Amino acid sequence: MEFVIKISQFLLSLSLLIVLHELGHFVPAKLFKTKVEKFYLFFDVKFSLFKKKIGETVYGIGWLPLGGYVKIAGMIDESMDKEQMAQPPKPWEFRSKPAWQRLIIMLGGVTVNFILAYVIFVFVSFTYGDKDYPIDSLKDGYGIENPLLQELGLKTGDKILEVNGESVEAHSDVIRNIITAEEFTIERDGSKLSIDLPEDFLGQLSSRKRAALFNLRVPFMVAEVEDTLQNKGVDLKQGDILLSVNNKEIRYFDQLETSLKPYSNQTVEATFLRGNDKITRELKISSDGKMGIYPAYSEKRFEELGYFDVTRKEYTFLESFGGGVDKFKEEVTGYFDQLRVIFTPSTGAYKGLGGFKAIFDVFPEVWSWEAFWRLTAFLSIMLAVLNLLPIPALDGGHVMFLLYEMVSGRKPSEKFLEKAQIIGFFILIALVLFANGNDIFKAITQ
Template sequence: MEFVIKISQFLLSLSLLIVLHELGHFIPAKAFKTKVEKFYLFFDVKYSLFKKKIGETVYGIGWLPLGGYVKIAGMIDESMDKEQMAQPPQPWEFRSKPAWQRLIIMLGGVTVNFVLAYVIFVFVSFFYGDTDIKIDSLKGGYLIENPVLLDAGFETGDKVLAINDQKIEKDSEIGQYIIGAEQMTIERDGQEKVINLPENFLGQLSDEGSKNLFRYRYPFIVESVPDTSANASADIQPDDIILGIGGKKMEYFDLFETELQNYKGQTVTAEVLRGDETITRDLKVTQEGKLGVFRLIDAKRFTELGYYEVTRRDYSFGESWVAGGTKFTSTLVNYWSQLKAIFNPSTGAYKGLGGFKAIYDIFPDFWSWEAFWKLTAFLSIMLAVLNLLPIPALDGGHVMFLLYEMVSGSKPSEKFLERAQIVGFFILIALVLFANGNDIFKAVTR
């Protein structure tokens, strides 16, 4: 069931983005009376799942879900229709249109992606508002278990104060600014400390593979005790808070995980808070160092107990346009920083480059419209930025040659454009193979 939910979100988001991106090319092409021969969601290699001709355009759905396309007459694209290009130019063809019209047609897709992302962020702000955790409210700081963070000098209990020169006030800002970070300022035992990060920090995180970086510290609250547990008859009830074992007080669950290793296969006395009363119970510890109880993970309960403070900000419809713009800008800047890091070999960030599985993995295994729309907005920005790269066969490659034509007054020959398209196609294939190969490598090695 979890697979069905994740793949449904993945395909719905991908389909929406592809159709709207191609619509961004289609609308100006039609507005400038340019013939559009095909409009496809996914690629129709050899055959189509569905197709129907309406007017001069064939609309269809291909079987290969790696993207989509519009085939514009008289344009050198991935179809490499040399027979058409060998004929004299016709007034309805792309190559016969003025350069400024061709530029608008080529920029239409990424423009729609940028506008779509902004609009989504606006309505997400309006309908869901912003919920976050204040850094200075974190009781006990962060739990640090990631080996890369430990090697860099972080310790459990640290609070993040700044990344580079950017002051960090909310938990969500850590993920936003950590890409490209060179140093982080933390608070440890009431003292500020600067931790310099290695140049290949992102590469190390990718090699390690864990997504757990800065985690909250929770108390040990009992959710339930299964009938199969060795402590099923130990009078441990839901919502009991285990305060310590063996005479040691422990405020956070991560401390129990370590201490229980000293009592494997033994019985230990636990101090338990039930309501306003503190009681003791003798609990059996398994050979694996576990108590055999399910612990409660409840943000509302942790907030009530003072372990952190959750902030909530709601926006009016007018305010949402400003809030959406802020989110759009920060996401765009953050992704651009990530892309620059990927193309800088010394950072090792290229190791984290992923393909379709990586995109699939970012969707939650439960249905959340808020998460779906936020991820769709991010992917829309990602699609726009990648399409603007000056690689022949991408929109950015076509734009590069059009700008050259407009500045120099000289149009590159069709033979040159055909060869450039072939080179760009092989570059794209190499990038796709590398990204998806990374996915396969990670799946096999981890």
């Protein structure tokens, strides 16, 4: 069921982005009376799942979900329609239009993607507001379970004070700055320490099994008692919170494993908090130090008990436009930071470059409209920025040649554009194979 939910969110988001991106090309092409021969969601290699001709345009859905396209008459694109290009230019063809019109047509897709991301961020601000966790409220620091962070010297209980010498005020500041982090300043047992990160930190991180970086420390809360294991029938209810075992305090979930291990194959006296009352239950600990109880999570309850504070900001309708601007700027800046480190070989960040599986994995296993819209906005920015790269076959490649034409007054020859398109196509294929190859490699080795 989790797979169905994830794949549904993935395909819905991808389809929405592709259709609107291509619509960004389609609308100005029509406004400038340019013939659009095809408008496709996904690629129709050899055959289509659906197609219907309306007017001069065939609308359809292909079977290969690697993107989509509009085929504009008289344009050298991935279709490489040499027969059409060999004919004299027609007034309704792309190549017959003034350079400024062609430029607007080519920039239409990325423009729509940027606008879409901003509109989503406005909607998210107004509907869901903002939520964060002040660093000062994490009294006992973070839970550090990531093996790489542990190897670099970080420990559970460390409080993050600064990243690259800049003070952090909230949990989001820590997560957002991971991409460019070179140094952490932490507090441990009342003393300040500096943790230096290696230049290839992101590369090392990408090569390891996926694990959270900085965990908010929470208690063990009961979800349900496994009825096939040793504590079947014990009177515990969902929401009960473990306080101690044999009078030894267990404040956080991350303390549970080491606390229970000495009691393997024994019966212990466990104290739980139920509402405002303390209750005691006898529990059997298995040979591998487990209770056989599924954990639950309740942010509201943990906040009430003082494990952390949650700051919430709500926006009026008018305020949400400013909130959308802030989120948009933050995501665009962050994505350019990602590209910068990816194209810096010494960081090793290219090892983390992922394809469709990596995008699929970021969607949650439970349906969340808030997560869906936030991820869709980010993917819209990603699609826009990648399409602006000056690679022939991408929108950015076409824009590059159009700007050259507008500045120099000379149009590149169609023969040159055809060769550039082929080169760009092979570059894209190489990037797609590399990114999706990374996904396969990680799936095999991690």
